[in-house]
Amino acid sequence: MKLNIAIYSIILFLSASCSNQKYEIKDYGFPKKENDSLKVSLKLSEFENYGLLVDRIREITCNDSFPKMVFKKNKVIRNIYPIENCEPLIYDPEGKHYVTFRGGKPYKASTTIEIxxxxxxxxxxxxxxxYRNSNPVKNPESYLVIIESERQDNVDGIEDFLSKLTQEFDKLKADVELNISFWEVVPFLPPPPAMENEKHTG
Structure with a gap:
């Protein structure tokens, strides 16, 4: 009887130890120190398509809150705070910063070259x-990744990509931010007729 009680006590102790194991928390992007009540958690699996994800990120940001993507894996919680502007951006970073998702796979910006x-x-x-200026210095000011996709595409593959990206970023042991943004693919629009006529008459 005493042996059974001892075994039972050991099992309870081990169960409690396992349940009390804490996750390591890692943050990417801004903000880290804002009030938790302003942070709105997002799960990629909840979105039927990429357009709904982008709309929700923008909606949260433009209502003075902060979207937060949470990934849990191997006792690590990775919080990604996407960067988003309510007003149109006044700059367009070089194409090298883009990752185009199609069919759940990442490609180099607007190409068929899979990453x-x-x-x-x-x-x-x-x-x-x-680098903010045109002459890169030894250390970058930050790391910037722009995820883009068509509105109707699903979000397959994005979580796995971000998980691997953040793990590799951790290995750099950089003292700057990893910023991630989500944009829609901008459709190519032909030039207006007036411009076409100028080309032919010039």
């Missing part, structure tokens, strides 16, 4: 490092 997720660390250094 090898095993090489994300070098891609962070070469393509995602952001």
């Amino acid at each position: 090898d997720t095993d090489s994300l660390r070098s891609k962070l250094k070469d393509d995602f490092s952001y």
Whole structure:
């Protein structure tokens, strides 16, 4: 009887120990120190398509709150705070910062060249490092990744990509931010007829 009680006590102790194991929390982007009541958690699986995700991020931001994507894996919680502007952006970063998602796979900006997720660390250094001026210095001011997709596309593959991206970013041990934004693919529009006529008469 005493043996059974001892075994039962050990099982309870082990169960309590496992349940009390804490997750390591990692944050990416801004803000980290804002009031938690202003942070709105998002799960990619809840969105039927990419357009609804972009709309929701913009809606949260433009109502003075902060969207937060939460990924839990291997005892690590990764919080991604997407950057978003209610007003149209006044700049367009170089194409190297873009990742175009089609059919659940990441491609280099507007190409058919698939991104090898095993090489994300070098891609962070070469393509995602952001410099405000035209002459890059030794250390980037931040890292910028712009995820883009068509509105009607699903969100498959994005969570896995972001999980791998943040893990590789951690290995850089950088002291600057990893900023991630979600944009829609801008459709190509032909020039207005007036411009076409000028080309033919010029």
